[in-house]
Amino acid sequence: MGIKEILGSLGLEASGLDGKKKDSLLDRVRSGVDELLPKIQEPISILGNFLKKTTKTISKSLSTVSDALDLNLYNAVNELRGEPQVESPNYTHEDFQALLEGESCPCAVVDMEAFDHNIEMFLKGMKATGKHLRVGTKSVRVPALIERAMKKFDFDGLFLFHPNEIKYWQETRGIQDFIVAYPIINIEEAETCTRGAARDPNAKITLMIDSTAHLHLLEKSAAKQDVNLHVLVDLDVSIDFFGQFAGVMRSPLNSPDKVVRLARKVNRFPHLSFRGIMGYEAQEAGIGDQSLLYRFMKQQSRGRITRRRAKTVQALEEAGLHCEIVNGGGSGCFQDTARETFVTEVTVGSGLFKSYIFDPIESLREFMPSLFMALRIVRTPRPGVVTAYSGGYVSSAINKQPKIVFPRGCTATSREGFGEVQTPITFNPEKVFLKHGDLVICRLAKAGEPLERFNHVVTVKGNSVLDKRLTYRGEGLWLG
Numbered sequence: 001m002g003i004k005e006i007l008g009s010l011g012l013e014a015s016g017l018d019g020k021k022k023d024s025l026l027d028r029v030r031s032g033v034d035e036l037l038p039k040i041q042e043p044i045s046i047l048g049n050f051l052k053k054t055t056k057t058i059s060k061s062l063s064t065v066s067d068a069l070d071l072n073l074y075n076a077v078n079e080l081r082g083e084p085q086v087e088s089p090n091y092t093h094e095d096f097q098a099l100l101e102g103e104s105c106p107c108a109v110v111d112m113e114a115f116d117h118n119i120e121m122f123l124k125g126m127k128a129t130g131k132h133l134r135v136g137t138k139s140v141r142v143p144a145l146i147e148r149a150m151k152k153f154d155f156d157g158l159f160l161f162h163p164n165e166i167k168y169w170q171e172t173r174g175i176q177d178f179i180v181a182y183p184i185i186n187i188e189e190a191e192t193c194t195r196g197a198a199r200d201p202n203a204k205i206t207l208m209i210d211s212t213a214h215l216h217l218l219e220k221s222a223a224k225q226d227v228n229l230h231v232l233v234d235l236d237v238s239i240d241f242f243g244q245f246a247g248v249m250r251s252p253l254n255s256p257d258k259v260v261r262l263a264r265k266v267n268r269f270p271h272l273s274f275r276g277i278m279g280y281e282a283q284e285a286g287i288g289d290q291s292l293l294y295r296f297m298k299q300q301s302r303g304r305i306t307r308r309r310a311k312t313v314q315a316l317e318e319a320g321l322h323c324e325i326v327n328g329g330g331s332g333c334f335q336d337t338a339r340e341t342f343v344t345e346v347t348v349g350s351g352l353f354k355s356y357i358f359d360p361i362e363s364l365r366e367f368m369p370s371l372f373m374a375l376r377i378v379r380t381p382r383p384g385v386v387t388a389y390s391g392g393y394v395s396s397a398i399n400k401q402p403k404i405v406f407p408r409g410c411t412a413t414s415r416e417g418f419g420e421v422q423t424p425i426t427f428n429p430e431k432v433f434l435k436h437g438d439l440v441i442c443r444l445a446k447a448g449e450p451l452e453r454f455n456h457v458v459t460v461k462g463n464s465v466l467d468k469r470l471t472y473r474g475e476g477l478w479l480g
């Protein structure tokens, strides 16, 4: 495959660059490909025996090819396009140092210009779809910012991750439309939901279910207060991709029949009503486009889940069960999800901050990093090494550490990483100068859990600090 074809299959073009730059960048891509070819020869020959091997072997070789393809090609292509990754659209290291001079660190900082830009990008991506954007609170966890996005999205519904959020949003903002997105199986939590319904008779408190056990629990609690609760049935939209599981392990309901069977039961519970379905296509929403294999998997996935969702809605309608809500997500594929005929709304959160695991997602290319973490240097153990206080605010699932973006050329050490109380940072002292009291600026892999570590975020715009906005933690909400 030639360079042009490779770029073409990545949906890219080499046009728009002047001759010299183009040549040198093409050379870089070429040498990247040269390096790549020997690496993928073996997996390709394994693939040649495709039909002779067991499914397990095939999926293993696909992973090997995928790893090989990941390499630097993605970065080289980005450079070729003249768009190197922007770590902070509006601020340099010096700007951050000046803005955060008096702040206790670690501190979380939100660039409001970039945040608002991301809101606009979401609106642009949804244009003409007629679908709603529902904010997923777990990925933001700062009420003032959630409210800001919600207002601009012109949709007063929230996608919560814990029942304890309901009271807060009812009492502080009068919100009435809630989806609690993860099933609850504890009577106390169920009662928190029914209290929400009792607090506001017009509220639609909607719980996620995928089993009759969930229904029994909710009915028990709703009957006690004599209120009505709503339910969404969780449709599994993970896929099997050549023997490999792609997606997240959530619901066992992976076919229209299974969803209809459970949905039919809902209306037998006098205090529960069916409101629709939700399916979260994590294999598209959270996976980058850096390898051809990922792109292929995502393309396959979209076709399959679009069909699965459509068939499910049709089967429900045939069974006399109308879906007021058909929810999908999230940030990493919101445009594709919104384009599905039967989808009524898309849940998004992470794109507002564009945490760094979303960098390789092509559809978010125009989004900007808006959330940063500043650490302050407290020691200089040796030349070329400084130590910052704290910093070990990892994001879950893939256990991703933060990433230093300023000053450039600084990295956490591989032995200690980002630590509980200290983070040693190495750099070339001929290129970087750091002293006690200076800041290092990081981006976070994902925002949810790290923001549980802060009472507030510092919002900045231009060269001013605007405000301190309380996080859920700052509001005293503990949500697990």
Ligand SMILES: Cc1ncc(COP(=O)(O)O)c(C=O)c1O
Pocket: 136, 139, 181, 280, 285, 328, 329, 330, 331, 332, 347, 348, 349, 350, 351
């Ligand atoms: C059920 C569900 N929907 C949507 C999302 C998308 O959220 P985000 O836009 O933050 O990726 C998530 C994130 O994990 C989720 O769990």
